[in-house]
Amino acid sequence: MSALANRYFAPEVPTRLAALRVIVGLFGTVFLAVRTGYLFDVARLPANRFDAVGPLSFLDLPLDVHVVQGGVVLAILLGAAFTLGWRHRITGPLYGLLLVAVTTYDNSWQHIAHTENLFTLHTLVLGFTPSADVWSLDARRRAHASDAVPRTDRTEAYGWPVRLISAITLCTYALAGWAKLRNGGVDWITGDVLRNQIAHDNVRKALLGDRHSPLGAHLVRYGWVFPPLAFASMVVELGAPLALLHARTRRAWVAAAWLFHLGVLALMAILFIYPLTGIAYASFGHPEELWQRVRPRSRTGVRVGALR
């Protein structure tokens, strides 16, 4: 138990948590901006289509369209502030909570999409932890205000939030695997459940005027394809906690989970963009090294930009 605690609380460089803030913040801000049209469209739906969930369950009626529009625009602005690390102690928690509110409202129209849960939970962790101590406008302001040395030291405070983000990711996969086992039983692996699900999803898309997956539509003719795919899906989802054991199993699990989502895209034309971009798994790696690889060099060949 203490070994696990020591690993969980192992000191970490501040840049890792900051790198997560930047990429998760950028993802959320762009996601909201791109989704603005959809959010404004559903906000205008008749009140009888409204079915508030989660923290908005207290709402009996939809909000005024202008309130929703204002909330979305404010969330985008706060997302930009969060990404840049501006007044993080205020904007971090505010953005996290407003993102929960906006995405909950988005899911309150008789359908829970399950595509926004993970990045919203990750954002909450990053919003309430010191993820803007470096690589942020706050850090730049502090450096200008005093001769303080930029924070580059490894501490516990920068380590456990990264591991909490990873743990949340693994929990969501394990929950999805558990749901399949509970609702579909062993038949989900050995029977035709996955095949029929993929066929049904593609037929539904065809009948509702959306693009379906040609590969999925072709493969559903061959029943033998699906039990191995179902087994592999179950291994990825229920096996998620194995990623905690060792660096090698962690890398293998991340690769398998990414391939799983690629398979979902190929067979069902469903784009889980957060995992497919790799951002959902950034906490398992060294996201801070990405920046160090791509940032520009000075004329002397020395990398520019201090660890602030």
Added chain:
Amino acid sequence: MRRRVASVVSLVAILVVLLPAWVERDSYPLSTYPMFSYPRDRVAVVDSAVGYDATGRRMRLTPTIIGGGSEVIHAAVTVSTAIAQRDTDALCQEIAARAASRRPALVRIEVVSETHDVIAYFDGEETPASVVVHSSCEVPR
């Protein structure tokens, strides 16, 4: 002290994320992630809405016209919920209003449940085994 606080925060956060599995209730942002977990038969009822032009030709609509948003699953759930709540007349009118500006023009909307063999569908058997029309309404001009 800080480690104790972080331990409590972490433990509570993880338990809260896992809680939906215990209470067996899907919601947002906490979820049981039940996507595609339930058994399905290969013969399935698919709820949808279709349009007819002036010549009587049956035409598929888009998720935006059916559900009011661009997401297909949202459109599907909207139709299924309206059928379950016996509210298809209102949905039909709603869809007809959205379809009014569609080109080529439609004259009538139907909210339907089609029964298909979902495996055979992609082998060319696209004609539904049965169609139940829940509501029919004119498209406003």
